[in-house]
Structure formats: structure tokens, C-alpha cells
Amino acid sequence: MTATTEHESEEYSGLRGFAARWLFTTNHKDIGTLYLLWSLLMFFVGGAMAMLIRAELFQPGMQVVDPYFYNQMITMHALVMIFGAVMPAFVGLANWMVPLMIGAPDMALPRMNNWSFWLLPFASLMLLSTVFLPGGGPSGGWTLYPPLSLQMGDAFPFLIFSIHILGISSIMGAINVIATVLNMRAPGMSLMRMPLFVWTWLITAYLLIAVMPVLAGGITMLLTDQYFGTTFFSAAGGGDPVLFQHIFWFFGHPEVYIMILPAFGILSEIIPTFARKPLFGYSSMVYATASIAFLSFIVWAHHMFTAGMPLAGELFFMYATMLIAVPTGVKVFNWVATMWRGAMTFETPMLFAVGNVILFTIGGFSGVMLAIAPADFQYHDTYFVVAHFHYVLVSGAVFSIIAAVYYWLPKWTGHMYNESVGKTHFWLSVIFLNVLFFPQHFLGLAGMNRRIPDYAVQFADWNMVSSLGGFGFGVSQLLFLYVIIRCMRGGKRAEARAWEGAKGLEWEVPSPAPHHTFDTPPRIETAGH
Amino acid sequence: MSEASGGYYVPHGSHWPIIGSIGLTTMLVGVSGYLQGADWGMWASLIGALVLLYMVFGWFTDVIKEGVQGYYNNQVDASFRWGMIWFIFSEVMFFGAFFGALLYARTLSIPWLSGADVATNQVLWDGVSLGWPTAGPSQRAEEFTPMGPWPLPTINTLILLTSGVTLTWAHHALKENRRLALIGFMWATVALGTVFIGFQAYEYYEAWTHLNLKLSTGMYGSTFFMLTGFHGLHVVIGTIMLLVIALRCMWGHFTPDGHFGFEGVAWYWHFVDVVWLGLYVFVYIL
Numbered sequence: 001m002t003a004t005t006e007h008e009s010e011e012y013s014g015l016r017g018f019a020a021r022w023l024f025t026t027n028h029k030d031i032g033t034l035y036l037l038w039s040l041l042m043f044f045v046g047g048a049m050a051m052l053i054r055a056e057l058f059q060p061g062m063q064v065v066d067p068y069f070y071n072q073m074i075t076m077h078a079l080v081m082i083f084g085a086v087m088p089a090f091v092g093l094a095n096w097m098v099p100l101m102i103g104a105p106d107m108a109l110p111r112m113n114n115w116s117f118w119l120l121p122f123a124s125l126m127l128l129s130t131v132f133l134p135g136g137g138p139s140g141g142w143t144l145y146p147p148l149s150l151q152m153g154d155a156f157p158f159l160i161f162s163i164h165i166l167g168i169s170s171i172m173g174a175i176n177v178i179a180t181v182l183n184m185r186a187p188g189m190s191l192m193r194m195p196l197f198v199w200t201w202l203i204t205a206y207l208l209i210a211v212m213p214v215l216a217g218g219i220t221m222l223l224t225d226q227y228f229g230t231t232f233f234s235a236a237g238g239g240d241p242v243l244f245q246h247i248f249w250f251f252g253h254p255e256v257y258i259m260i261l262p263a264f265g266i267l268s269e270i271i272p273t274f275a276r277k278p279l280f281g282y283s284s285m286v287y288a289t290a291s292i293a294f295l296s297f298i299v300w301a302h303h304m305f306t307a308g309m310p311l312a313g314e315l316f317f318m319y320a321t322m323l324i325a326v327p328t329g330v331k332v333f334n335w336v337a338t339m340w341r342g343a344m345t346f347e348t349p350m351l352f353a354v355g356n357v358i359l360f361t362i363g364g365f366s367g368v369m370l371a372i373a374p375a376d377f378q379y380h381d382t383y384f385v386v387a388h389f390h391y392v393l394v395s396g397a398v399f400s401i402i403a404a405v406y407y408w409l410p411k412w413t414g415h416m417y418n419e420s421v422g423k424t425h426f427w428l429s430v431i432f433l434n435v436l437f438f439p440q441h442f443l444g445l446a447g448m449n450r451r452i453p454d455y456a457v458q459f460a461d462w463n464m465v466s467s468l469g470g471f472g473f474g475v476s477q478l479l480f481l482y483v484i485i486r487c488m489r490g491g492k493r494a495e496a497r498a499w500e501g502a503k504g505l506e507w508e509v510p511s512p513a514p515h516h517t518f519d520t521p522p523r524i525e526t527a528g529h
Numbered sequence: 530m531s532e533a534s535g536g537y538y539v540p541h542g543s544h545w546p547i548i549g550s551i552g553l554t555t556m557l558v559g560v561s562g563y564l565q566g567a568d569w570g571m572w573a574s575l576i577g578a579l580v581l582l583y584m585v586f587g588w589f590t591d592v593i594k595e596g597v598q599g600y601y602n603n604q605v606d607a608s609f610r611w612g613m614i615w616f617i618f619s620e621v622m623f624f625g626a627f628f629g630a631l632l633y634a635r636t637l638s639i640p641w642l643s644g645a646d647v648a649t650n651q652v653l654w655d656g657v658s659l660g661w662p663t664a665g666p667s668q669r670a671e672e673f674t675p676m677g678p679w680p681l682p683t684i685n686t687l688i689l690l691t692s693g694v695t696l697t698w699a700h701h702a703l704k705e706n707r708r709l710a711l712i713g714f715m716w717a718t719v720a721l722g723t724v725f726i727g728f729q730a731y732e733y734y735e736a737w738t739h740l741n742l743k744l745s746t747g748m749y750g751s752t753f754f755m756l757t758g759f760h761g762l763h764v765v766i767g768t769i770m771l772l773v774i775a776l777r778c779m780w781g782h783f784t785p786d787g788h789f790g791f792e793g794v795a796w797y798w799h800f801v802d803v804v805w806l807g808l809y810v811f812v813y814i815l
Contacts, residue, residue: 023547024546024547026542026543105539106539108611108612110539110540114542115546115550118546119549119554122550126557156565157561157564160561162557165554168553175611175612175619178611183604184608211622212619213619213626214623214625214626216626217623221630229744229745230744230751232630234665236667237664237667237745237746237750238634238638238639238664239638243633
């Protein structure tokens with residue numbers, strides 16, 4: 001072990017060493033760090049686009065950008081945040097934490113792991129480059145519905161192929177997680193002893209492998225419709241534009257859970273730590289996660305209630321969607337029951353986790369409202385939908401990622417972050433998030449359409465409030481950047497068990513975690529949760 | 530670092546992934562440029578494809594070398610197995626998208642256009658009635674002859690099924706250490722795969738020149754060519770993989786109880802086989 005470490009420090013000196021370490025790495029911690037840093041960068045790129053959107057919507061009328069560029073911004077904001085920020089952040093967390101949590105020396109397929117990451121920057125840059133090509137970037141919304149998406153400029157094939165590469169990257173990452181969890185667990189780490197973050201990621205990886213290829217198939221059909229004369233999505237040839245919507249949402253709805261299940265796992269790690277109680281209902285959490293994953297495959301057309309479907313379809317997808325509230329309710333109940341009579345403290349990760357539970361639940365409730373087909377006829381494509389999915393994605397997925405970063409930063413860097421800045425970051429984020437998104441419920445119910453750069457004057461006041469919240473939320477995230485950089489550069493030394501109530505294997509190794517951990521398999525005698 | 534210490538094996542760093550990223554991106558940027566009529570498009574895609582090929586060749590060479598030198602313990606072997614299984618599952622889902630499109634067109638969109646949904650029929654093409662196969666209701670749709678199951682697709686079905694059998698015989702020979710039979714059956718499998726590709730190419734030629742059946746022949750042409758095309762591509766890849774495995778059998782890379790390379794390729798070949806059976810039923814017969 002010591003010999004290896006010395007050998008490495010020699011190997012990694014100088015520019016060649018730097019390249020060898022970060023370009024050729026097979027180390028799950030290095031790759032996890034790369035994923036997390038890249039997703040942080042993309043979070044700010046996508047965030048800058050959101051700032052532009054909110055600036056344009058600050059007042060009615062056209063002020064800041066032209067409508068066509070506005071449409072590109074809403075499309076790219078979604079694509080960058082989903083494929084560039086949230087998904088890679090979760091993969092980064094999985095890379096760092098899954099081997100540590102199950103007592104594995106590394107991921108199962110370390111070289112493929114490297115490739116999964118190193119496809120990501122190339123594909124992300126290819127995606128971003130579309131904005132600068134003649135005819136501009138994609139502007140028909142991230143769902144890429146034909147025939148609108150087929151009318152974009154030169155960037156069309158660049159868009160399609162960049163999504164293909166992102167998909168390949170995700171699939172390889174997911175295969176790696178599954179192989180790691182199924183094959184690399186330390187002796188004694190039985191499936192039902194695994195931490196919930198590992199469980200949720202195992203199920204997420206299954207979803208990824210099941211649906212990313214379907215998206216690849218759908219966008220391939222778009223490509224051949226555009227360039228090779230096929231008519232999958234054209235009624236003139238017997239095809240149907242709605243077919244694309246079915247294919248897209250067969251991917252798109254599980255994709256939603258791909259972005260929230262790991263978040264559930266993170267909450268299930270953090271809440272017991274700071275409530276100083278074991279997680280309530282461990283096995284029901286596992287089964288609830290699996291149920292959500294199963295249901296995610298049979299609810300896709302609730303995104304298409306207004307696209308024209310037979311009544312039986314409307315009813316089926318309505319009831320199936322409502323069913324998801326049951327396992328999700330189980331989870332929320334379990335988190336609350338875990339906190340019940342716990343010796344709770346509210347460090348930054350816990351603040352974000354508790355905020356996450358409450359705000360995600362609001363997003364879940366508006367989701368049940370949207371699931372009601374006749375009501376959805378009114379809500380569809382309004383700001384109510386925008387408010388709904390930002391509550392689940394920002395205060396659900398993004399908050400959980402932020403919580404996870406605060407929770408595990410001491411393990412990654414060996415330093416404690418600045419708690420008071422962290423708490424300030426939380427309170428600013430949570431206040432501005434609600435100022436930003438809550439009024440959008442009102443706007444939507446009052447009839448404001450999504451994906452428009454201008455609106456009737458009756459919507460002016462709440463839009464201004466929302467934009468102010470947006471700017472505040474955006475600026476607050478600079479605190480997050482500050483905390484991370486400060487923590488990477490130094491700070492109070494973190495102990496191996498950085499949090500008093502933390503259980504689990506990752507807290508058994510020193511902070512920072514050595515470059516190689518568990519060269520010999522640890523023996524697990526009790527459950528880590 | 531690359532040594533197995535304490536029972537675990539973590540491979541050393543590799544430059545192949547980053548070369549693969551550069552190759553794949555260059556190739557797809559090139560194809561994108563080509564599709565938009567840029568002069569550099571074809572060259573960029575060719576260069577990218579060569580880089581990608583170089584990566585595939587180099588990466589597999591490294592892995593084969595390490596495998597032959599005995600670096601891979603049982604745990605690594607199991608990781609490879611899980612990886613291959615889930616890769617094949619992702620492929621199944623990819624084909625699922627195209628089968629789903631076929632199913633949707635035949636059971637929903639075409640009947641709707643033909644009047645099962647009265648409004649769709651009246652608003653879009655009043656009075657049109659379409660069966661299957663169809664090139665769609667458009668005036669521009671040309672006459673074409675559909676591709677029936679007889680004779681070529683049926684012969685191809687028999688060829689693929691036979692290749693599955695010869696491959697299994699080869700596997701048994703490998704496990705029983707009968708080298709001559711192993712190598713013979715492997716080459717027989719490669720030959721069957723190659724004949725399949727040849728027949729499929731001939732079928733495409735026939736379709737294009739004599740049956741007026743093209744990619745642009747409406748929903749029928751779209752699903753026919755995309756399904757059989759992606760399948761054909763997989764057969765080509767599978768045959769190349771079988772070829773490499775046949776050579777590796779001759780070089781003596783496999784032992785009766787250590788031959789994941791062989792088994793992974795065999796799984797892939799059986800997957801290609803099963804997809805074909807789906808095609809035979811849903812594209813050619815029904």
C-alpha cells in the first residue's frame with residue numbers, strides 16, 4: 001500500500017503526469033471528481049441560460065433577446081441541466097460513493113468508467129456548439145417533437161449525435177454501476193444490507209439501460225426522417241408525429257425517475273445521520289423504489305393527454321400515474337418517521353435534506369393534480385407544469401445533489417466546509433426558490449403558456465416576482481461555488497467519521513479517502529444503514 | 530498498481546478511452562457536416578472512424594493480452610459477464626423502439642388514418658383506406674411490391690438458426706478440449722454469418738431495383754429497412770467478432786474453463802439470432 005502510494009506520486013508529477021492522472025485514470029474517485037466538477041460547470045452554464053430567460057420575462061414585451069434566441073435558451077437550458085448537470089452529478093456521486101459504501105476497491109469496469117466520463121465533455125461541447133451554428137441551436141423544446149424539431153438549421157444532426165454520445169456515456173456508466181453493485185460487494189454486504197443510496201442507484205441504472213436506447217432509437221428515426229426519406233413521423237407515409245411523443249416519453253418518464261431516485265437515496269443517507277436514528281422502514285424503502293421504477297414504464301402518456309388519445313388510454317395513464325403517489329408517499333412517511341423523536345441537528349446537509357422532503361412533496365402534489373386527465377387539459381403547457389417540474393427537479397434533484405456535496409465534502413477533501421456560509425447558502429436558496437417558482441403556479445392556473453418570450457400584461461406582476469426570485473437563486477449559488485473552492489483548498493481537518501451520527505462503510509476510511517481504498521475486502525458484520 | 534493485491538484486480542490507466550472519445554466525436558461531427566453538405570464532412574467522418582477503429586483494435590488487444598497473461602481473476606470475469614448481459618439488454622431496448630414503431634403504425638396510426646378515428650380520416654385524407662403494407666396516403670406514394678418471407682428471408686432464417694447450432698457445437702468442443710472440432714465449427718459459423726450478410730445485401734438490391742421498395746416507401750419502407758438494416762449491421766459486427774474469436778481459438782487463447790471472450794460473443798450472436806426471429810415474424814410474415 002505505502003509502496004503503491006509513493007510510486008503514484010512519482011508517476012503523476014509534471015504535465016505528463018497530470019494528463020496521465022486525469023485523462024487515463026481508472027480510479028473511481030478521480031472519475032467521480034471529474035464528473036462532479038463537470039456537472040458543476042454545466043450547472044452554471046445552464047443556470048446562466050435560465051438567468052437570460054428570467055431577464056426576458058421580467059417585463060412583458062421583448063427587451064433582452066430576440067424570440068428565436070429565447071426559444072433556443074429554453075431548449076438548451078433543459079438539455080444542459082438534464083444531460084450535463086443533474087445526470088452527471090449523480091453518476092459522479094455514484095462513482096465516488098458506491099465503491100466506498102459497499103467495500104469495493106473500485107468500480108467493476110474501471111476503463112469503461114473512464115470512457116463514460118470522457119465522452120461527456122465532448123458531447124456537451126458538441127451540444128453547446130449548436131447555438132453558434134448557422135440557423136442556431138434547437139429551439140422547439142427539449143422534447144424535440146417533430147415536425148417542429150425537423151425545421152431547425154444546420155445544427156440538427158449535431159444535436160442528434162450529441163444526444164447519442166450522451167446516451168452511450170450514460171448507458172456505460174449505468175452498466176458499470178450494476179456490475180459493481182452485483183459483483184463487487186464486500187463479503188457480508190448482502191443486498192438487503194446495502195445503503196439506500198446504493199439501492200436507488202442500482203434501480204436507477206436499470207432504468208437508464210432500459211430507456212436510453214429507446215431515446216436513441218427515437219432520435220435516430222428523427223434523423224432518418226430528415227435525411228433519408230423515412231416517414232416514421234409523417235402521416236403522409238402512414239406514420240404519425242404522435243408516435244415520436246410515445247417513444248420520447250417512454251424514455252422521458254423513466255428519465256424523470258432517473259433524476260429523482262438517487263436523490264431519494266441521498267435523503268435516506270443524510271436524514272438518519274442527523275436524526276441520529278436508523279432509517280425507518282428500510283425494506284419498504286427498497287420496495288417503494290422498485291415499485292416507482294416499475295410504474296415509471298407504464299405512465300408515459302400522461303405527458304400527452306392533450307395530444308389526442310383514445311379515452312381508454314387517457315384513463316389508464318391517469319390511474320397508473322396516480323398510483324405512483326403510493327410508493328412515493330411511503331418514502332416521505334419513512335423520512336418523517338425517521339426524524340420523529342430523533343436527536344436532530346441541522347447542519348447544512350440536513351437543512352437541504354429537510355427542505356428537499358418538504359418542497360419535493362409540494363412538487364409531488366402538483367404532479368397528482370397534473371395526473372388528472374380532465375384537469376390536465378387546462379394545465380397542459382402552462383406555467384403550472386413549469387412550476388411542478390422545477391419543484392421536483394430543483395428542490396428535489398438539485399437540492400439533494402447539493403446536500404450530498406455538503407455531506408460528503410469532508411470525506412472527499414479531508415476538510416470541513418464553512419458551516420455558516422453553507423447555512424446562508426441554504427436559506428437564500430430555499431427562500432429564492434419559492435419566490436422563483438411558487439408564483440409560477442398562479443401564472444399557470446391563470447392561463448400563461450410556457451415556452452413564450454412575451455405575455456399578456458395581466459401576468460406582469462407575478463413574472464416580475466418570479467424573475468427577482470430567479471436572479472436571487474442564481475446569485476446564491478455562487479456561495480456554493482465559494483464553499484466548495486474554500487473547502488478544497490483547506491479548512492478544519494475532518495475526522496474519518498465527519499458526522500457524529502453517520503453510519504456506513506464510507507465513514508470507516510480516513511478523510512480524505514485515500515486514493516485506493518479496500519485493497520483487501522472488509523468484512524461486513526452488521527447492516528450499514 | 531495493476532497487480533492484483535489482496536484478491537482484487539484494478540487495471541492500470543489507459544489512453545484508449547480518450548482516443549475513443551476523440552474518434553467517436555470526430556466521426557459524428559463529420560457525419561453531421563456531411564449531412565449538411567459540408568466539404569469537410571466526409572473526410573472528418575472517415576478520419577474519426579479510423580481513429581475509432583484504432584481504439585477498438587488497441588483496447589481489445591490490451592484486454593486480450595492481459596487476459597492471456599492471466600491477470601483476470603474470477604471476479605473480473607464476473608464483471609465482464611454482467612457488463613455484457615446489460616449491454617445486450619440495452620440493445621434489446623434499442624430494437625424495441627423500432628418494433629414499437631412498427632406495432633404502433635399497424636395497430637393504431639394506419640387504422641386511424643383509414644377511418645377507425647373518423648375525424649383523423651376526414652381532416653387529413655378523406656375517404657382513404659389503407660391496408661398493410663402501405664406507403665401511406667400521400668399522392669406521391671409510388672407503387673411497390675412488399676418483401677415476402679419466401680424464399681430469401683426463410684433461407685436466411687435457416688442459416689442463422691444453423692449458425693446458432695454450429696456455435697453451440699463449437700462451445701461444447703471447446704469445453705471438451707476438442708480443438709479441431711472447435712476451430713471447424715467456428716469457421717462454419719463465420720461462413721454462415723457471411724452468407725447471411727450476402728443474401729441480405731442481395732435482398733436489398735432486389736428491393737431497391739426491382740420491387741421499388743426504398744427507405745422512402747412510407748411506413749412500410751421505413752420500418753422494413755430500419756429494422757432489417759440495424760439487424761444487418763449487428764450481424765456484420767457479430768460476424769467480425771466471431772472471426773476474431775475463431776482466430777483466437779486457433780491461437781489457443783481459450784481454455785475449457787476460461788473463455789469469457791468466446792461466451793460473450795456467443796451471447797451476442799444468439800441475441801442477433803433472436804432479433805431476427807422477431808423480424809421474420811413481424812416484418813416478413815405478418
